[in-house]
Amino acid sequence: xxxxxxxxxxxxxxxxxxxxxxxxxxxxxxxxxxxxxxxxxxxxxxxxxxxxxxxxxxxxxxxxxxxxxxxxxxxxxxxxxxxxxxxxxxxxxxxxxxxxxxxxxxxxxxxxxxxxxxxxxxxxxxxxxxxxxxxxxxxxxxxxxxxxxxxxxxxxxxxxxxxxxxxxxxxxxxxxxxxxxxxxxxxxxxxxxxxxxxxxxxxxxxxxxxxxxxxxxxxxxxxxxxxxxxxxxxxxxxxxxxxxxxxxxxxxx
Numbered sequence: 001x002x003x004x005x006x007x008x009x010x011x012x013x014x015x016x017x018x019x020x021x022x023x024x025x026x027x028x029x030x031x032x033x034x035x036x037x038x039x040x041x042x043x044x045x046x047x048x049x050x051x052x053x054x055x056x057x058x059x060x061x062x063x064x065x066x067x068x069x070x071x072x073x074x075x076x077x078x079x080x081x082x083x084x085x086x087x088x089x090x091x092x093x094x095x096x097x098x099x100x101x102x103x104x105x106x107x108x109x110x111x112x113x114x115x116x117x118x119x120x121x122x123x124x125x126x127x128x129x130x131x132x133x134x135x136x137x138x139x140x141x142x143x144x145x146x147x148x149x150x151x152x153x154x155x156x157x158x159x160x161x162x163x164x165x166x167x168x169x170x171x172x173x174x175x176x177x178x179x180x181x182x183x184x185x186x187x188x189x190x191x192x193x194x195x196x197x198x199x200x201x202x203x204x205x206x207x208x209x210x211x212x213x214x215x216x217x218x219x220x221x222x223x224x225x226x227x228x229x230x231x232x233x234x235x236x237x238x239x240x241x242x243x244x245x246x247x248x249x250x251x252x253x
Contacts, residue, residue: 036114036115037247038116038117038119038139039062039118039119039140039143040119040120041053041056041120042143042144042145042146042212042215042216043146044146044150044208045153045157045201045208047146049146051233053118053120055233055241057118059241059244060248062117063112063115063118064118064119064120065107065117066119066121067103068121070107071085074103081099081102081106085099097128097131100128101128104128108135109137116248124211124215126214129215130218133222140224142226143224143225144226144243145216145219145225145226145227147230149231152231153201158196159171160172160193160196161190162190162191162193163183163188165186168184168185226243228240
């Protein structure tokens with residue numbers, strides 16, 4: 001004879017329900033995981049993309065591709081696409097989409113096809129975004145967008161001074177030189193880049209917003225945009241880290 005003890009039956013049913021809920025939760029977490037995590041990172045000048053990217057690389061071991069660095073490397077090596085881009089830059093013109101697309105798509109195809117990556121500096125136009133999206137094997141499944149208030153960005157950049165010869169950078173509030181106005185190592189005078197002056201920063205932010213709005217809308221429509229809002233990188237990064245930890249399968253990456 002089987003026991004029909006009601007308390008035992010209730011306990012058994014309760015345990016089954018709990019097990020079922022956990023299973024559903026685990027399955028949901030597994031579904032969010034991406035075996036090949038491909039992300040772009042966006043944000044205005046001074047939004048902290050470099051800082052956030054370096055922490056992502058450190059914590060998640062994602063291969064990092066800076067399109068600006070890639071372009072400079074091709075120009076230095078004198079490759080066909082590098083020479084082509086250099087002609088536009090020397091003449092004070094923007095490198096056209098067709099050249100930038102060729103540079104990036106070739107690099108992704110050769111080095112990142114069906115592999116994870118974190119990419120900075122591309123796409124910068126909606127035409128570039130469409131070209132990237134059209135390549136299924138290279139298509140990003142995440143677009144990390146850093147949203148930092150303009151006043152915070154201006155404050156970060158306008159106090160930045162450099163030693164031109166070495167590239168050493170100082171910040172008058174957060175990392176000032178030992179002696180005001182001069183480099184710690186050489187004693188030579190520091191200078192402020194034209195791009196770091198307040199009125200120029202404000203103009204750059206306006207241009208960025210105009211340029212990036214359509215790209216942000218594009219990735220929002222594709223369902224991969226994630227906005228991370230905050231004033232400081234230390235405030236933003238924990239949100240980014242939580243988001244990535246729910247999507248990157250570290251056993252695969």
